[in-house]
Amino acid sequence: MKTLDINLGIDSYKILIEDDILSRLSFYIKEVYKNKKVYIITDDTVKDLYLDKVINSLKDDYQIDYVVVPHGEQSKSIEMFIHVCEELLEKNIRRNELLIGLGGGVIGDLTGFVASSLYRGIPYVNVPTSLLSQMDSSIGGKTGIDFYGRKNILGAFKQPKMVLIDPLTLNTLPKREFNNGMGELIKHGAIGNKKLLDLLFDKPRIDENIIAESLKVKRKVVEIDPFDQGLRMTLNFGHTFGHAIELKYGYKHGEAVAIGMLMAIKMGEDLGVTSKECYEPILKILKLYELPVDNYDYHDYLLDVLNDKKNLAGVVNFIFLTKLGECTITKISEKEIKENLL
Secondary structure, three states, X not given: OEEEEEOOHHHOEEEEEXXXXXXXXXXXHOOOOOOOEEEEEEEHHHHHHHHHHHHHHHOOOOEEEEEEEOXXXXXXXXXXHXXXXXXXXXXXXXXXXXXXXXXXXXXXXXXXXXXXXXXXXXXXXXXEOOHHHHHHHOOOOEEEEEEOXXXXXXXXXXXOOEEEEOHHHHHHOOHHHHHHHHHHHHHHHHHHOHHHHHHHOOOOOOOHHHHHHHHHHHHHHHHHOOOOOOHHHHHHOOHHHHHHHHHHHOOOHHHHHHXXXXXXXXXXXXXXXXXXXXXXXXXXXXXXXXXXXXXXXXXXXXXXXXXXXXXXXOEEEEEEEEEOOEEEEEEEEHHHHHHHHO
8 A cells, every 4th residue: 555645734635645545445444424314416327336345445334325426527617516415305415424535527527616615624535547637637626517618627726635546446547548547647756856758658567556656746745735825836837728629529538638748848948047958758648658749839728728727917927847757837928918918
């Protein structure tokens, strides 16, 4: 087992990574939850794969109920948020009763947002089952839904009580979903862990060691900047442009981030921030994991970037690589973008 502590004062929690941890959920959840009722939120795909196993793991210690939503990005909507809240209230959920998010990034974001809102906040535990959620979205406390045609535009910071990761769930991922997760894994190596990036060129089995190496990058910045006002913004490498094309063209999140990384490298090169030696290795590793490398011109998406939540009162924080394994935040005003880059 690999254990990582996320040190955030009163909101601190543990990440536990272990093969077949789904069979031992109750043992670990008892460390952070002393009441008797738990409510699982999952999607229809994960339900068929893992819900019975999770219920069997919990049933000796807890009373269990659950809500199932359709799989896919469409469930990160205001309508589904309302539906889940209605379902939980119909099931008589009370304050301080526990939500468990069982699924990928959509389920984690949706569960966390419900947990941040219902009764002004109830506890939740993340049990991520996709690669994308295991080594990225399940930690750090960002929750949210898509709205008004924009990605994650409604949300809140809500830290989980614990994150329990079972790498064996990756064995049931469709190939595209696995590759989707690799987009964020590669990003972590690119911005802050050259060792991880080098390991990935050998296509290792993605086990608890690789997941832990990836999470160390995110842990470092989350602990310093839990509310995304400074260093944590470096995790947005590839996202500034990725979000602009994700919903527009129907890419999965990690796929859009892959393309967004290449766009950001090109922009960084043009501005003299990014080493010319970054593009080809990142292009090579993205192709190795069969991620899309469509050649979009970043200039064509700068107006979309201005409408993203990363536009902070007229200033956009662009994340550029300086060299492989290192990155920087570059502030560019809306005025400068419109006058010099469009």
